[in-house]
Amino acid sequence: MPEDRAAVQPSLEAKSPYELRVGLGKGVPETDVRSALASGDMGFLHSFTTGSTLDGPGVRVVAWTTGCMWRCLYCHNPDTWTLTNGVPVSVAEATEELRKYRHSLKIMSGGLTISGGEPLVQHRFVAKLFRTAHEMKVHTALDTNGYYGDRLSDAELEWIDLVLLDIKTWDLERHRKLTGMDNGPTLEFARRLAARRRPIWLRFVLVPDLTDAPEDIAQIARFAAGLGNVERVDVLPFHQMGRYKYERLGIAYALKDTLPPSAEAVERACAQFRAAGLTAY
Numbered sequence: 001m002p003e004d005r006a007a008v009q010p011s012l013e014a015k016s017p018y019e020l021r022v023g024l025g026k027g028v029p030e031t032d033v034r035s036a037l038a039s040g041d042m043g044f045l046h047s048f049t050t051g052s053t054l055d056g057p058g059v060r061v062v063a064w065t066t067g068c069m070w071r072c073l074y075c076h077n078p079d080t081w082t083l084t085n086g087v088p089v090s091v092a093e094a095t096e097e098l099r100k101y102r103h104s105l106k107i108m109s110g111g112l113t114i115s116g117g118e119p120l121v122q123h124r125f126v127a128k129l130f131r132t133a134h135e136m137k138v139h140t141a142l143d144t145n146g147y148y149g150d151r152l153s154d155a156e157l158e159w160i161d162l163v164l165l166d167i168k169t170w171d172l173e174r175h176r177k178l179t180g181m182d183n184g185p186t187l188e189f190a191r192r193l194a195a196r197r198r199p200i201w202l203r204f205v206l207v208p209d210l211t212d213a214p215e216d217i218a219q220i221a222r223f224a225a226g227l228g229n230v231e232r233v234d235v236l237p238f239h240q241m242g243r244y245k246y247e248r249l250g251i252a253y254a255l256k257d258t259l260p261p262s263a264e265a266v267e268r269a270c271a272q273f274r275a276a277g278l279t280a281y
């Protein structure tokens with residue numbers, strides 16, 4: 001990184017994605033933001049975290065991107081919604097960050113996960129970073145809601161070893177209420193990954209009264225089992241760790257009184273996925 005930038009650049013490394021980060025890229029002119037998105041030579045990152053065991057196989061470095069077009073009611077990182085809340089980082093800088101860890105990642109059977117926000121808002125940057133990771137022989141995983149999956153070419157999909165695909169809920173009206181968007185493009189991306197035999201780990205956030213309808217879970221399980229490329233399902237219990245961010249950002253938070261699901265409810269959801277023939281945790 002050039003010295004003058006290093007002097008002003010906020011640290012990219014965070015202990016966890018629950019650190020609140022705002023306005024770190026707000027000084028970047030609008031035209032630079034647009035050309036960064038178009039070329040992918042620069043991206044906006046909320047942070048890098050190391051040592052994650054929750055975002056793919058082994059121990060991972062996770063690059064958390066900013067920018068998301070969805071507004072999931074249960075989102076625990078609303079500070080990642082705005083692109084310019086992130087630190088502007090060139091592909092070369094991000095690659096250098098990754099290079100520091102590549103040997104230990106291999107020893108720990110891990111790799112690089114790009115999460116967010118929604119990484120494919122910055123699909124050119126993400127594709128470039130995955131390419132360099134792939135060239136370094138670092139395992140790559142994309143954590144995505146899949147809505148912009150069609151922005152990636154078939155060749156770019158080959159640089160992604162694993163897709164952590166979030167399916168939020170099945171029923172279209174419930175999905176719109178929950179996220180503000182349709183789930184059709186997500187399901188289409190899942191079908192495309194299946195056709196190209198790219199592995200998926202499905203992620204499903206269980207939220208009492210929002211995503212726990214047994215008929216919806218059964219439909220997701222049937223769909224996922226029919227794809228043939230879903231290696232595992234992670235049922236992620238809703239939690240309140242992001243609540244303080246809504247308060248600090250002054251954003252209305254509809255789920256402030258929602259409790260995490262019980263252990264029994266999580267186990268019931270896992271059992272539904274297992275009943276469809278899937279491995280679920």
Ligand code: SF4
Pocket residue numbers: 068069070071072074075076077080116117118145179
């Ligand atoms: S898709 Fe992810 S980052 Fe975007 S609003 Fe939903 S939970 Fe938050």
